[in-house]
Amino acid sequence: MVGGIWTGVLVVEAIAHPAMLVLARESRGMTQAELAKAMTERSAQDAPVSQGYISKAEAARVEVSGPRLVIYADALRYPVQVLCTDPQLHGVGVGLVHHRKRASLGAPALRRIHAELTLARRQTRALLALVGDEHPHRFRRIPVDDLDTAADAAITVRHEWNLAPGAVSQLVTHIEDAGGLVLVRDLGSRELDAVTQWIDGDPPLFLIHAHAPADRFRFSLAHELGHVFLHDEPGVTAVQERQADEFASELLMPADTIRHDLKRGRLDLTRLLELKHHWGVSMAALLRRASTLSVISEWQYRNLMVEMSALGYRTQEPTDLAREDPRFFPDLVTDLLDNRGHSLDQLADAAGLLPDEFTHLYIDDPRSPDAPVEVPR
Numbered sequence: 001m002v003g004g005i006w007t008g009v010l011v012v013e014a015i016a017h018p019a020m021l022v023l024a025r026e027s028r029g030m031t032q033a034e035l036a037k038a039m040t041e042r043s044a045q046d047a048p049v050s051q052g053y054i055s056k057a058e059a060a061r062v063e064v065s066g067p068r069l070v071i072y073a074d075a076l077r078y079p080v081q082v083l084c085t086d087p088q089l090h091g092v093g094v095g096l097v098h099h100r101k102r103a104s105l106g107a108p109a110l111r112r113i114h115a116e117l118t119l120a121r122r123q124t125r126a127l128l129a130l131v132g133d134e135h136p137h138r139f140r141r142i143p144v145d146d147l148d149t150a151a152d153a154a155i156t157v158r159h160e161w162n163l164a165p166g167a168v169s170q171l172v173t174h175i176e177d178a179g180g181l182v183l184v185r186d187l188g189s190r191e192l193d194a195v196t197q198w199i200d201g202d203p204p205l206f207l208i209h210a211h212a213p214a215d216r217f218r219f220s221l222a223h224e225l226g227h228v229f230l231h232d233e234p235g236v237t238a239v240q241e242r243q244a245d246e247f248a249s250e251l252l253m254p255a256d257t258i259r260h261d262l263k264r265g266r267l268d269l270t271r272l273l274e275l276k277h278h279w280g281v282s283m284a285a286l287l288r289r290a291s292t293l294s295v296i297s298e299w300q301y302r303n304l305m306v307e308m309s310a311l312g313y314r315t316q317e318p319t320d321l322a323r324e325d326p327r328f329f330p331d332l333v334t335d336l337l338d339n340r341g342h343s344l345d346q347l348a349d350a351a352g353l354l355p356d357e358f359t360h361l362y363i364d365d366p367r368s369p370d371a372p373v374e375v376p377r
Contacts, residue, residue, distance in 0.1 A: 137179025222248035
């Protein structure tokens with residue numbers, strides 16, 4: 001069978017959906033020209049694929065089916081039936097997305113990340129559907145204003161989640177225990193550590209960048225958690241970013257306990273390194289917290305930041321923290337394979353992935369440098 005989908009009775013001619021063609025390509029971080037080259041390499045010598053063809057296919061000006069669809073899917077490393085899915089009809093369109101990023105993260109990188117997030121939502125929904133149980137969560141919107149601040153919201157969350165006083169151990173575990181969905185993905189950029197999406201009716205979905213330093217990603221993840229609790233409108237504003245940072249600082253470094261640690265002894269780089277391992281955040285985050293809590297003066301803060309910059313600590317701090325790995329989906333997949341009678345091929349098909357990529361993302365270590373997906377350039 002070429003380019004068709006077997007329904008159990010007959011073969012239906014498969015036709016690619018233009019919106020899914022865009023999502024699939026952007027999730028691989030490919031330009032239209034790069035995809036055309038990859039498809040040409042898989043085509044017969046007399047059937048080159050142009051960038052113009054890709055553009056027309058994504059704009060619904062040409063229909064992609066038959067052998068050309070098979071080549072399209074092979075170049076993108078997705079099953080044929082995934083490219084024939086309407087992302088909006090199946091509820092995997094991009095919803096409310098938040099991400100803490102640096103200014104240098106460009107539009108192409110953001111499109112890739114949003115596409116990766118959208119397809120990850122499709123995968124998680126499919127896997128949860130195989131279990132058949134409800135997946136309750138303990139996330140809600142917490143209004144903030146001049147009186148009820150983002151820090152107050154973080155205190156509320158710590159109380160509702162029964163977090164012990166002081167440092168938060170295993171933030172990822174706490175998010176999963178509250179019903180959040182956490183996945184590790186290669187987001188393709190060092191400018192972003194985590195991204196979230198919360199669609200009505202679903203639990204929030206968090207993607208952790210596979211290559212984010214552990215000391216930085218925890219604050220970024222807490223920042224995303226702040227967006228989930230505080231913000232129900234799209235768009236990133238300076239006010240939202242400040243509130244999310246305030247939420248993350250209070251969640252990971254609660255003022256009533258960290259103030260004593262910051263005041264105990266001289267706050268120099270050696271002391272910051274000690275505190276880093278206790279609180280599970282970067283030296284830079286601790287230094288900012290000391291400044292906002294008025295434990296040190298603005299002059300001391302600037303001097304220490306200059307010292308850290310001179311030593312290269314703004315790029316790479318000394319010693320790293322132990323990484324945190326999500327457990328919900330690896331355990332769910334193990335249960336589906338070992339106890340519920342599903343095969344690896346069935347799970348991969350449900351998730352819309354080829355078996356090797358499904359294994360890499362949901363069974364093996366997604367942080368492994370030996371990624372199975374190699375897209376020609």
